[in-house]
Amino acid sequence: MGIRVAVAGxxxxxxxxxxxxxxxxxxxxxxxxxxxxxxxxxxxxxxxxLTGLDLVFAETDPALLADADLVFLALPHGQSGALAARLPAxxxxxxxxxxxxxxxxxxxxxxxxSTHSGTWTYGLPxxxxxxxxxxxxxxxxATGCYAAATILALAPLLAAGAAAPDDxxxxxxxxxxxxxxxxxxxxxxxxxxxxxxxxxxxxxQHVPEIKQATGATGLSFTPVLxxxxxxxxxxxxxxxxxxxxxxxxxxxxxxxxPFVHVLPEGSWPHTGATVxxxxxxxxxxxxxxxGRLIVSSxxxxxxxxxxxxxxxxxxxxxxxxxxxxxxxxGVAP
Numbered sequence: 001m002g003i004r005v006a007v008a009g010x011x012x013x014x015x016x017x018x019x020x021x022x023x024x025x026x027x028x029x030x031x032x033x034x035x036x037x038x039x040x041x042x043x044x045x046x047x048x049x050l051t052g053l054d055l056v057f058a059e060t061d062p063a064l065l066a067d068a069d070l071v072f073l074a075l076p077h078g079q080s081g082a083l084a085a086r087l088p089a090x091x092x093x094x095x096x097x098x099x100x101x102x103x104x105x106x107x108x109x110x111x112x113x114s115t116h117s118g119t120w121t122y123g124l125p126x127x128x129x130x131x132x133x134x135x136x137x138x139x140x141x142a143t144g145c146y147a148a149a150t151i152l153a154l155a156p157l158l159a160a161g162a163a164a165p166d167d168x169x170x171x172x173x174x175x176x177x178x179x180x181x182x183x184x185x186x187x188x189x190x191x192x193x194x195x196x197x198x199x200x201x202x203x204x205q206h207v208p209e210i211k212q213a214t215g216a217t218g219l220s221f222t223p224v225l226x227x228x229x230x231x232x233x234x235x236x237x238x239x240x241x242x243x244x245x246x247x248x249x250x251x252x253x254x255x256x257x258p259f260v261h262v263l264p265e266g267s268w269p270h271t272g273a274t275v276x277x278x279x280x281x282x283x284x285x286x287x288x289x290x291g292r293l294i295v296s297s298x299x300x301x302x303x304x305x306x307x308x309x310x311x312x313x314x315x316x317x318x319x320x321x322x323x324x325x326x327x328x329x330g331v332a333p
Contacts (some may be wrong), residue, residue, distance in 0.1 A: 001132060002026075002027050002028050002029055003028050003029065003031035003069050003070065003127075003318055004029050004031045004067070004068045004069045004070075004263075005022060005029065005030060005031065005068050005070045005071070005072065005314070006030070006031055006032035006033070006034070006064070006065045006067070006068035006070075006072070006184070007019060007022070007030070007032070007033045007034070007071075007072045007176045008034045008060050008065060008071060008072070008073050008074065008075060008083060009034070009035065009036075009060070009062070009073060009074035009075040009079075009096075010033035010034060010035055010043070010055060010057065010074060011028055011035035011038040011041075011046050011047075011179050012074055012181045013060075013177045013180065013181060013302055013306075014043065014074045014096055014302055014306040014307050015033070015035075015074035015307075016046070016047040016049070016050065017070075017302045017303070017306065017307035017308075018047065018072055018074055018096075018307040018310065019033060019043065019047065019050055019053065019299040019309070020050060020307075021307055021311050021325060021326065022309065022311070022325075023050065023053055024325060025324065025325030026267045026309070026324065026325060027118075027320055027324060027325070028314075028325065029049075029182075029321075030055070031067060031068055032058055032064050032065060032067070032068065033055055033057055033058065033268055033330060034057060034058045034059060034060040034061070034062075034064065034065065035057040035058075035059075035060070036060065037058045038057050038233075038255065039057050039058060039060075040056065040057065040235060041056065041057050042055070042056050042057075043055045043056065043057060043228055044264035045104040051293070056068065058075055060083065060143060060158070061219070062083060062087055065083075065087060065091070066087055066088050068091060068095070069091070069092065070091070070092040070094065070314055070317065070318065070320075071087060071091055071092070071093050071094075072093075072094050072225055072310055072314070073093060073094070073095045073096060073097060074094065074096045074097070074306075074307075074310075075096075075097050076097065076180070077097050077098045077112060077205075077283065078097075078098075078099060078112060078114045078280075079097065079099075080095045080097040080099040080100065080114075080117065081100070081117025081118070083101045084100075084117070084119075084139070085117075086259060087261060089138070090138075091138075092138050092139075092140075092218060092314075092317050092318070093138070093139050093140070093327035094123065094140050094142055094148050094313050094314050094317070095120065095139075095140070095141050095142060096142050096306055096307070096310050098112065098141075098144060098205065098209070099117040099141070100117055100118060100119060100139065100141035101119075101122065101141040101143070101144070101147075101209050101212075102116070102119075102208055102209060103119045103212060104121065104208065104212070106232050106310055107212075108208075110208075111203070111205040111207070111208060112205060117297070119141075120137070120139040120140055121133050121134055121136075121139065121140050121141065122139040122140075122141055122143070122212075122213065123140040123141055123142040123309060123310070123313040124143050124151060124152075124213065124309070125154050125312060125313065125316060125322060126149065126152060126254065126259075126260055127151070127155060127295065128159065131316060131322075134313055134316045134317060135316050135317060135319070136246065136318060138317075140313045140317060142306070142309050142310045142313055143209070143213075143305070144205075144206045144209055144305070145174065145178055145232055145299070145301040145305030145306055146172050146174065146178075146204070146206045146210075146221075146223060146232060146234065146305075147209045147210050147300075148280070148299060148304055148305045148309060149170065149172060149233075149234040149297045149298070149299045149304075149305065150170050150206070150210050150214075150221075150233045150236060150297065151164075151210055151213045151264035152260060152282065153216055153234060153236045153241060153250075153282055153297040153299060153300075154170075154210070154214045154216065154236050154238070154286075154295065155214045155215075155231070155253075156250050156252075156253035156254075157238060157246055157249055157250075157293060157295070158214050158215050158216060158226050158238075159253075160244065160249045160322045161241055161242070161254075162240060162241060162242060162244040162246060162249050162293070163238035163240060163241060163246075163293050164238060164239040164240070164241050165185040165214075165215055165216045165218070166216075166217045166218035167218055167238060167239040168216045168218060168219045168220070168236065168238045169208050169219075169220045169236070169237045170210075170219065170220065170221045170235070170236050170237075171221075171222045171224065171234070171235050172221070172222070172223055172224065172232055172233065172234035172235070173196065173223075173224040173225075173226040173232065173233050173234075174223060174224070174225065174226060174231070174232045174301055175226055175228040175230040175231045175232070175271070176192055176225065176226075176228070176229060177230045177301060177302055178230075178301045178305075179225075181274055192225070192227045193227050194227060195227060196225065196226055196227065197224065197225050197306065198223065198224050198225075199223055199224075199225055201222055201223075202222075204221050204222075204223050206221065207209050207221050211231050227248070228271065229309065230275060230300055230301055230302050231271030231272065231275060231299070231300055231301060232271065232273065232296065232297075232298065232299050232300075232301045232305060233269065233270075233271050233296070233297070233298050234296070234297045234298075235292050235294065235295075235296055235297075236294070236295045236296075236297065237287070237292045237293065237295075238292065238293045239291075239292055239293075240286065240291060240292065240293050243244045245286075245319050246285065246286065246293045246294075246295060247262060247265070247283065247284040247285065249284075250262045250282050250284055250295070254282075258322070258323050258328065259278050259280060259304065259308075259312070259323075259326075259328070260279070260280045260282065261278050261279060261280070261281050261282065262283070262284075262285045263281055263282065263284050267298050268283045268296055269281035269282065269283055269298030269318065270298060271298050271299075271300075272330070272332060272333075273298065273330045273332065274298050274299050274300045274303065274330045274332050275300050275303075275330050275332075276300060276303065276327055276330055276331035277300060277303055277304075277308070277327045277328060277329055277330040277331075278300075278303045278308030278309070278311075278326045278327060278328070279299070279300075279303070279304060279327075279328065279329070279330065280297060280299045280305050281298045281299075282295060282296070282297050282300070283295070283296050284296070300330070303327070308327075311325060312326060326331050
């Protein structure tokens with residue numbers, strides 16, 4: 001018998017990736033997978049990649065989830081708070097949604113338009129001092145996908161005083177799975193193939209999360225929908241405050257981080273190289289014309305940006321090595 005875990009919202013893309021990671025995890029035992037409209041369906045009927053996983057989606061009943069040692073919440077934004085409030089204090093919870101990430105209730109209201117559910121320990125282990133906080137917590141809020149890619153690229157530069165916090169620009173492209181599994185006309189294959197388009201320009205909900213985690217005070221963020229199923233490629237630029245080599249700053253910050261890789265000189269991140277992994281690939285340089293610092297960051301939005309990040313946090317909360325059951329390397333081609 002392993003550590004008993006349950007997944008609420010397991011029928012979505014992030015939920016399906018969680019089920020895949022849990023199924024291959026040597027210490028975790030999946031005891032429940034719940035869904036809304038797919039309740040009563042076999043897991044493999046919704047996630048054919050999980051054929052052989054003999055489990056049926058149950059209704060999202062707090063009493064069923066309470067039987068687990070740890071619960072993953074993979075629910076739409078705004079739905080985790082009410083469910084988490086009905087779980088016993090002794091059950092550990094990792095929330096993949098946004099409900100408990102922000103400290104500022106007004107920022108939540110401004111960007112999400114609903115009542116703030118409170119603040120949990122932030123689930124990005126690579127931030128300085130964050131691992132012991134996650135280890136001591138019973139409630140952890142995993143990061144947003146764009147936020148993970150951006151924070152990992154930006155936070156060390158601001159912490160080292162190498163970049164100005166008031167002048168940060170981010171342009172980040174994401175695969176369609178970042179929009180969730182619910183049918184949407186603009187995500188049809190005929191709409192997405194051969195096309196790229198920005199969206200939520202000037203008011204994406206990950207902006208306050210990125211600022212909170214990095215200390216940035218001025219952030220322009222433009223997300224772009226890319227014609228691929230999964231992956232994020234973020235390009236972050238910032239005004240330098242000195243002569244520090246941005247690549248050396250990142251390399252020093254992540255020297256002991258098992259999932260963050262600063263690539264060799266001349267090698268730049270590819271989304272395809274991170275697919276299926278919990279890895280983040282980084283590269284940095286200084287623009288020879290403007291002098292601005294440029295960092296490129298690639299992750300799998302369902303890996304380091306969602307399910308992988310959540311399992312990494314769960315490992316730390318459960319006293320396991322944080323790499324347990326997580327793919328270190330991507331899948332190619």
